[in-house]
Each structure stands twice: as C-alpha cells, then as structure tokens.
Amino acid sequence: MSDRDATPSDVPPPPTGPRPKATSRGRTTVPVASDNSDITDVPEFEFFGLPGPRGLPPLTEYLDILEVDMMRKPNESNKIQHHTMYYNSDHLVVRRGQEFQVKVTFNRPYDSARDKFALEFVIGSSPQFSKGTYIPVFPTKERQSSWEGRVVSTSGNEVTMGITPEANCIVGKYHMYVAVATPFGIRRTRRDTSRNLYILFNPWVAADAVYLDDETEREECVMTEIGIIYHGAYDDVSERNWNYGQFNYGVLDACLYIMDKAAMPITNRGDPIKVTRKASAMLNSRDDEGVLVGNWSGDYTYGVAPTSWTGSTDILLTYASSKMPVCYAQCWVYAAVFNTFLRCLGIPARVVTNYYSAHDNDGNLKTDIILDENGRIDRNRTKDSIWNYHCWNECYMSRPDLPPGFGGWQVVDATPQETSDGMYRCGPASVQAIKHGQICFPFDAAFVFAEVNSDVVFYSRRRDGTMDPVKVNRTHVGRMVLTKTPGELTRRDITDQYKFSEGSAEERTVLEKAEEFGCKREKSDPTLADVDVVLPTLEISVGNDFELNVEFVNRSDQERTVDAYISGNVVYYTGVTSSEFMFNTPTVEIKPNKTVKELVEVESKIYMRDLVEQANLHFIVTGKVKETGQIVTAMKVVTLRNPKLTVEVSGGEKVNEEMMASVQFTNPFTFSLEGVSIRMEGPGIMSPKFKYYSLIPGGSSLTWTEFFTPQRTGTTRVIATLDCPALRQVSGQVSITIKP
C-alpha cells in the first residue's frame, strides 16, 4: 500500500460538492404520474422510422385536420345529456360510461375505406395505453380500443364522432388530439386548451361504481347546490344553510388540484374508494397541507370563524390560488366542503349529523365520566367528551374490495379526529357494515361504530385511586342521525341505517359481533337507582333569564333522600366544558312513589359573561341516594336561540334582470358588538359577498344591500351569516324563484 493511505482514519472525510437532489434514479423507471396539470406533449408528427435522405414525401393525399368542435356549449346535447350543463366552465364536461360527440372538419370528405384517423385522449405526464392514460378511439367497428368510437354522421368534410369512455376510466382533465395515420407516420393536431375536456363519475350509468338508481336522490346528492346541515341538540334541532357551489367557476379545477397537491397517482383517480379516502385526508390540513385548518378555540383572529362561512366556493378557490390551508373549520365546514368535492366530481354525497357523537380517543366503546365519593363530577379526572353533534359525509358507491352486501352509502369524515388508524382521515366505511357490527372491514368502520354506539360509564372513584362503575348509559351516544330529505327542505331521520332499535335482539347481536372484533365494552351492569332525575327541554333566547325545573322521581315504596349537585356549564359543541357558571347542592326528600320538583333560577348575567360560540349550556345533575348509596345522574344540553338575520330580495326575479338583496340586523343586547363580519351568497344568482362593521351599538340596527343578476332559472336561496367574537352563528335566508 502507498504512503498516502497508510494512516486510515476513524471518521470519514466531510463531503464536498453540492448535496444531491432527491431522485428516483435506481428505484423507479419514471416518476409516477400524480399531477393532472402535468403535460407530456405528443409530437405533431410521429415518424415510422427515420425519413429517407430526401426527407418526407408530400402528404397531400392524406386527410388534413382543419377544425375540431368539442360541442362544449351548455345548451348543446353533450352537457345536457351528461347532466353537466350547470358547470361554469368553457370546456367540455362529460361523464364516463356514456357517449359524447365531437365534430371534426377535414380538408375533404372522410372515406372510411382509405382514410385512417383516431381521436386520442391523454391525461397526466407520460401517457401510456396499458395504464389507461393514453386512449386512442377509432371510427371503425373493426378497430376498437378500450373506449368505443363510432361515426355518428358525416356531412361534407365534417365527421361527427361518438366516443364512450369506459365506465371505470380515470376521472380528471384530459386532452384530445386528432391523429391521421399515413404510411410514413402519424399527423396530429397541436395541443390547444380548447380541446381539454373533463370526464367525471357517472351516477346515471349502471356500469359506473357510483351508479345510484334513484333520480330523486341523484338530483339531491349530485345536482343540488344548496343544502341544509343540522346541528343543535337531538331534541332541539337547528339548521344551517350552505351553498356547496360545486358548479361555480373554478371549483372543478380546485377539486382536481386537491388530488394533485396530494400527489395522488393519476391511475388511481378512477376508483371512488381511493378518491374519497385520499380526499378525507386532504380536506384537513393535518399531515399533508390540506384544505382547511381546524380551530375550536374561539380565537379566529387570523382567519374566518367557522360559523361565519356561507358556502364552499370561497374556501376552495382560496386554497387553489394560495396553495395554502384556509383558516378556519369545524366539523360542519369540513363536511360541507367535502360534500362540494364529491358532488363536483360526480360522486353522490350528503352531509349527515350524528347527535351525541362519542369522541373516542381510545378505540374502545366507552366514554368515562368520573364522580368523586359524593357523586360530583371530578373534572380533573374526566378526560373524555361527547360531542353534542358531529357532522360527516356519506357517499354512494359499490365496494368491490369487500364481500357482497357492503356497497351503497359509505361514511367518510374529513374532520381531524384524534385517532383513525393513527391518521387524520376516515373512511370510506360501509354504513351497512357499521349497522351489522362487521367492523373488521376497511376503512375505519370500528371508529365510526364507536361514534354511534359507545356507552357512557359513570365511575365512582375511591380515595386509593381505584374506581367502580356505578351507572352505564347505553342509549345516550348516537341518539339520532339526520340528513336532508332529497328534493325537500325537511330533515330525514336515518338513525335506523346505522343501528337497530335500542334494546332489540338484533342490536344485542350486533354489539356482540363488534366485541368479537376487539371492541371493548363495559361489562358491568350496576343496578339502576330507584330514583330518576329528569331535566326539561327548554327553548331560551340568548340573554334571557329562565327557570330550570329538575324533577326527582322516587320509584320505590320507601322514602328517598338525594344529596344532589346541580351544575350549569358553558360547553363547546365538542362537549368540552369551558366554565361552570353556577351550581346548587340541594338535599331533596321524596316520599314513596312521588315526584319532587327542584326549581333553579338561571339569570342571564351569570352565563352571558362566559358564553362561547354556538351558545350551548350543559346542565348536569348528579347525586347520591342516602338510603341506598346509589348514584343518580342526568344531563341536558340547552342551545340558546340567537337573534336572526332578515334577508329580503326585490326586483324582477327574471334571468339577466338586476335585483336587490338586503340583510337587516338589530343588536338585541345592551352592549355593543365589535368586529362584525356579514357574508351573503346564493347559488346561480350571487357570488359570495362580504361586509365588515367595526361596531354595532346595543339596540341599533343595520341594513346592507347588494345588487345581483340571476344567471339561470329555478328556485334557490340567498343565505347570510353574521359573526363577531361576542356573537357567533347568526344566520338568515330567503327563497327565490327565478323565471326565464
């Protein structure tokens, strides 16, 4: 060995030269196409072998392409027959599995015996026939590709071609070339954005995985732009209007951008299972810089309060242009924007609301409430919460990846919850699988099962730290699941699609099935106390004083004495307690088989200073029966009524005639409202509008007027919200029918 290496070193020398870039060299032959805006141009002339020494012979005897008409106007047959006439897009938008037509003008009449041409459809970078990203379509029966083609008609130099994309083809933005074959090579049109076209999912075609055989449902879940999202409490349901805006200008491109941002392989984009699962991850900003940032804190200084949005359009267009997550969302905002995404791509979708949704951070079927030895809630040790309500989406599709019977409605959820397989995404989970406890099937069925089926377990904690279950409430969670009735403005109770009726034999079987798959339930069944506590349902406006009548019902034949603890709390809609604004500790004596009412006066001044958004008060009564040592409990959420916005429209109510919309609001309080945002929009008639008021003094009124011009006929709504730190979730709307 030479001198130079006679002294080896214990450490390698520092590297020199530039740091290498991340590369796929040695690992994959080409990067996977995962961006629908990436383009690989197909050459204008593709030679068969090298041209000879004299160059190419003149190609005058072969067809030349003079003009291509994509027949893309909203009133042409393509968009009408494909239910895509509402998309505000200059391009052709069609659905897969169904024929559409384009018109090609050559330099002379087409002669099927001697002329050979094809329409070529390409998507993404490095298009390939075997991957379904390059599809030639031929005009003759003898030569057929995966997409069927035919000459519909010829007229002079014009050929009208019919093209039927495969019913499972990739969904996204394609480009179309016209190619003429000559013995020397292929002559093609140049790339021109006017020949871009969008191909969507098709719920109207039986061969498509998203086929939905019900025209009313399709009209609602694909074509309807304005919806109702339910919130409040199961015994006091409130409504929120939302403009999904799936047909608005730019929304379709924004939806495709979401998949591009996720670097979702183009070849997976024809599969609604993969598309919806990926989107459930991408709709929230966790993990992947997705669309919406969640915020439940009450401080929305650096963004828009979740209660302030009126529709999805602003959110999606902002995301696509800024390429940054949009601030802020809570569950219904995630569900609403997800709904836009799904309907826009043609996957039937609806928003559902689950009342008393278990927020299960353990993957088991228990929500634990810890009481101290006197029967009072031990707030330091009660870590679980039950959301007053939670919104998610259902989308409709077949499930070829599962055994038969689990197609149909599937739960997907974009709200970032604590654990769903460790990731901030959820679904698609078959609603049928959830109902039948078949929670072993992907994706996340066990998680959704717990959201509608958990038990609430009250524990009594001993001084030494051990705990005994004292009451198990098996009916509280998943009390009701609601969605909008298709074609109507009413609500539809779909609880029975998620579970069998409480107490039925089927319900027991299902719970046992779920336990087989590892769901942990509370096994103990503490004897029920013979005293019931009943809390009334109340309808109270924000700022009013009211009375709470707590009933103690003695079902025994002996006298009973209850040391009770009546607690009033301000809670978030997530069930998390913000503060306890009052408590009473009466001792209630009840004669055998009698009822005693305990009256609690609640003054507005004691809750108003603590009130958080959505104005939920949570009353909890716990207590211990002296004679038996048994524990009694009762809980009730009271959602205080907010003041309303008045929305009015006036004018011709005709297409292309200017009209006027006004929002009126009166501050009903004695104090001023500061930093007030008002939003207004209406699908097909008014794009999102915004107004900011720095101050609205107590008792004063405002009126905001906007002009607008309806673009199309039909019945729709103008919806408005008002939002400020001291008062959230104020809304109003008005229906309007536009005539031709």
Next chain:
Amino acid sequence: MSDRDATPSDVPPPPTGPRPKATSRGRTTVPVASDNSDITDVPEFEFFGLPGPRGLPPLTEYLDILEVDMMRKPNESNKIQHHTMYYNSDHLVVRRGQEFQVKVTFNRPYDSARDKFALEFVIGSSPQFSKGTYIPVFPTKERQSSWEGRVVSTSGNEVTMGITPEANCIVGKYHMYVAVATPFGIRRTRRDTSRNLYILFNPWVAADAVYLDDETEREECVMTEIGIIYHGAYDDVSERNWNYGQFNYGVLDACLYIMDKAAMPITNRGDPIKVTRKASAMLNSRDDEGVLVGNWSGDYTYGVAPTSWTGSTDILLTYASSKMPVCYAQCWVYAAVFNTFLRCLGIPARVVTNYYSAHDNDGNLKTDIILDENGRIDRNRTKDSIWNYHCWNECYMSRPDLPPGFGGWQVVDATPQETSDGMYRCGPASVQAIKHGQICFPFDAAFVFAEVNSDVVFYSRRRDGTMDPVKVNRTHVGRMVLTKTPGELTRRDITDQYKFSEGSAEERTVLEKAEEFGCKREKSDPTLADVDVVLPTLEISVGNDFELNVEFVNRSDQERTVDAYISGNVVYYTGVTSSEFMFNTPTVEIKPNKTVKELVEVESKIYMRDLVEQANLHFIVTGKVKETGQIVTAMKVVTLRNPKLTVEVSGGEKVNEEMMASVQFTNPFTFSLEGVSIRMEGPGIMSPKFKYYSLIPGGSSLTWTEFFTPQRTGTTRVIATLDCPALRQVSGQVSITIKP
C-alpha cells in the same frame, strides 16, 4: 347607529396582537398523552380534604417507606424469568402477563391487619385509572386492581411483593411509587429514576396477543441478536449478516422514542396491531420525519451507503440523539431496523426476502413490458419494474380485529413504496389472508398479494399506439420467499405460506377470490410460441470475462427462424435498468425438434465501467419467430461475485479477557479503490467500529485490527463490511464461541 360604524368595509381589518398558538381548547378536555417521556408527578402527600387549623397530625403510627429494591440486576430472578437478562439497562425490564417481584423495606414490620399500602404504576402524562395509565397494586386478596398483587414473603421490616401486569397492558416505560394510606391522606415515595421500569410484550404467556407457542421460534424471533438476510437471485441466493442489537444500551429507549416522535397515544401502545402499523410508517422518513431516509441513486455522499451498515444499533442511537432521519436505507436496512424494533419490544419478528417482487404502482396484478413490432423491448414505454428481491418483516400476533383464522404471522413493511393506501407504510397483513386471497381485510393485504402474485405481461405495440398481449408469465413474480431457519444458520423456503403451488386448483381458486375483491388480472392467454429460449445460471466474479450460452429450443416439427435481440444490461436490485452495455441481433435457424446454442462473449471491460451497486447484470432475450410471428422471451439476472473480507479473531475466547479481531482485504482490481469505509461489530462482544481509507491501490492489501473484550458467553459472530463508490456490498464474518 353611530357615526363610527356608518361606513362599513368590504374587507376585515388586519389582525393585531400575537398570533394565537395552536390549542386544543374547546376541542378536547386535555391533550391526549402521546409521549412516554412526559411525566405528571404524583404528589408526595395527597390530602383527604384540607388539613385542619392545626395542620396535619403526626403520622408516626403509620408505615414509613425506607427503601425500595426493584430487583433489577441481570442475574436476579426477575430478568431471568422474564427473558430480559440481555437488555443492557440499569432499570428493571419485565414482560406483561407474568409476575415480577420488588422488595420494600418499611420502618417496622408490615402488619396486614392494620397497614394499608399499594404499589402505584404510572405511565405518560395525566395518568388515569380508567385509561390504564395509573394502576395501583394491592397486597391483599380482598382488594385487587387490574394488575394482581400479593405478598410473596416478609422478613423483618422487608416485604417482597409479587406484581402481575395485565397481559394486555400498555408497553413502555413506567414509574413505580410506593403509597401508604392513612386516614388523613396518602404518603408516597418521591419520583426517583431508579424505580423506572420497562414492561414489554410477552410471547411466553398465552394471554398476550403476541404469544408464540414454540420455544425454538421464540429464541430466534425475540432473543437472537444476529441474523441473516437473503438477497441476490432466487437461483443464486446471497447472504447478508446483520447485528439487530436489540439488547444494546440505549436501543430500547430509542424504540420508545420512535413512538413518542410519532405522537402515538400512550393508550394504544399495548396493542401490537397498532404498534406495528405505526412503526411501519415511522421507520421511513416519508410523511413523518421517521428513522431512515431511502436512497437508491448510488450517490451516498451525505450519509452511509445502505450496503455499508452492519447492524441497527448505530442507526437507532443516531436517530434518538439527533432526532433527525438517518441517511441512507434500502429495503433490507428498513427491514433489519424494523426487526430490531419488534424484537426489542418483545414482538416475535423475522426478516423475509421475496424474489422477483412486483413493484406495483397501480394496485393491479400486472407488470407490463412493452415490445415494439420487432419484438424488442421499448424502454421508453416500459414503466413498471420487478425488484430482483424485496425484504419485509413478519411479526407474530393474534388478530382479534379480523374473523378467526387470520392470526399468526403478519406482513409489515417499512420500505416506502409508491402506494399502500396512499401512505408510506404497509401492514400488518395476515399471511394466511394473503395465501387464501382474502385481501378484503386490513391492512394492505391486497398490496402484498400483488407483490407475490402479479403476472408479467408482454405487449406488442402497434404503430397506432394500441397494444396486444403476446405473452403472459404467471410464475415469474414471487418466485421464492426465504427467511432464516430458527436456531440454525441455514435458509428456510416459506413460499408455501404465501401461496399454493403454481398450477394447483387451490391457486386458481385464490386468484379468483382476489379478483372478486377488485384485483385486476390479465385475462388473455396468448398461445405459447413453439420455440423456447433458455438462459443459463452463471457464477461470475466481478471483473471477469465470461460466456453466455443462449439456447433456442424448437419444439415443433418444422424449421423455425428467430430474429433475436440479446441485450445485456446493468440493473439496480429494484429491476430498474441503469444502462445497456451490449446487444447482439442474431438470426437463429433451428431444425425441427432441435436446439441451437448461440454463444455471446461478455468482456469485463464493457460492463465494468457501467456497474452499479450490488453488481447485477440482467440479460434479456426477445425475438420473433419468422414462420409464426410468435414472440419469444427470456430473462436472467446474474449477480456478480464480489471479493470477500477475511475476518479473524484471536485470544482467550473467554468472558472479560481481551481479544483481537482483524479484517483483511485485497483489492483484486487493476485500479485503485477510493473513499473506502470498513465497518465491524459483533453482538455481545464488540460495539460498532469504523475505519476510513482514502485509497487502496489496485492489487494491494490492508489489515485492520481492533481489540475487544467479550461481555458474555455463547456463540456469536463478528461481521464486517467494506464499502466505496466503486465497490459495494463486500462483507465477511467469523463465528466465535465465548466460554465462561
């Protein structure tokens, strides 16, 4: 309204004040405990109610705790009975579901009738009884918690307590308090790191989900530190020795840190399904700043070449101290470090190698190879690749989340592949489910199924871009699956655990089942050509010239003429072609039922300049039979033999006696090797050592000697690797038996 707000604005004012921090306020009551190094101290004295005006009475009559002995020495019964004596840790390390003992010395003898004490085990922040993160253990039968406790013996003031953690308890680092109950409150020991203890999975206990009822397998898959990982080709298998080092100092803490870094909820850490799934995502740096950065490029300037590592210890300790991903890994490095993680936590695990592993970027069961009209491979259009081999892990556990029958070995894979449910993680997928085509069950069974069952489809591409399948090879992919034989240094073929034998009725049924669940296969069955091409198996050393004998076998009764294309390529082990170093285009004439041999001379100078790591040459023969137009193909990977390192040890071969290990290497080439790293280590005897040589001239030799002192008895190995940009994957090892 006042003047102040008479002029509303179309935009909100810019926010003022500090930007709010991300908060869980309003969303969850407390953040989910997800860090095993987080600590919530339990108070030294916990009062029952407030002390009276005179303060606390003297507590002299109650037990005082003088000393706690965790019985944590390697030779004490705890570590021996729990199979944890090899862990190089000062702390107690035990396994769940099995009793361990601790000794408490009080100030006077313990009297079970009047004294009340408990051992309290806590893990993570905000420990809670109902979450299994706070567990009191009592000495009496009357009072039992979820973990059983008993007094094993008393002697003077000393009590030996037996504690049996639940067989499904959380795995990780706990702290133990001793608490004495008095009527005024609880008196406790202070936190002291000497009472930290680790509780691991327990394959020796039937109630544990990772129970493995085979002592030979347990010894191999939990206790064995040094392993063999197979690579090369199915007909020319090579071995790689690896020091898993799961018992080395700091490795257990590093494994817990990986879960902390992933913010995995503490409460999920007792479930081997969740632990292994999370770890499969965390072992690679994609998405989550995990342990290892993948690099297949051949340029490893800024890190360690994947072929250079000898064990996992360096990698895990570097990750835990730098808290940054470690550079670089390829599949066997991911699998090896994952294996360390699993064995370290007590989950039985092994590394397996799948030969010809389909790298399937589409989720279907096809690998496409595109030929042009003359039967030559069209490299621009062939985008798929088949990895020469791919390594993953199997771990052993029950699967309560699935129907019965799918427990046992589960595939987990930490190598970041293109798509596994869109994420860089894979598994656990039941091997049984894969074998039986039950790929509807989580997690990622369909993905692994494709890796062992894909068809290779050769397409002939027409000029117009359409393609016809001309040959389907249904046996190439998943040719063989190997793992090390437990307790021996030989290999074990476990292909039959993944699939039924090729061509059997069961195999057909399974493939049909998989198709039901959405796997797409090539349906066409092109007629086989009546000419076969056969390539020989070769054993060639790097730098040698050799001959390739290509046989053309005519199975017909007529003369056949083949226009052949014989191509020699340098490929990565991922099957990606780096360069074509030679091609021949013979026309071969074969008489009826005869064989013709076509001899191809391969000179070393034409491949040496292009050679990439792992020195794989890939020969492809394609051709067209003139008489029939049929396509013939054959492929063969030749892994060139590298020079070896010679490792020798000398000395007493006794515990605590110094010994010497030397590595010798001769550069067999005519050129110099530059930037050479040599690594050496041996479990239980030598920690990882490193030496760097800037230059080794052609033909020259080096010897590197290190001293070491064996720490324990038994048979083990010293393994060494040599690595430089021009020559990778050179290794050597020697066995050594240490006597007491």
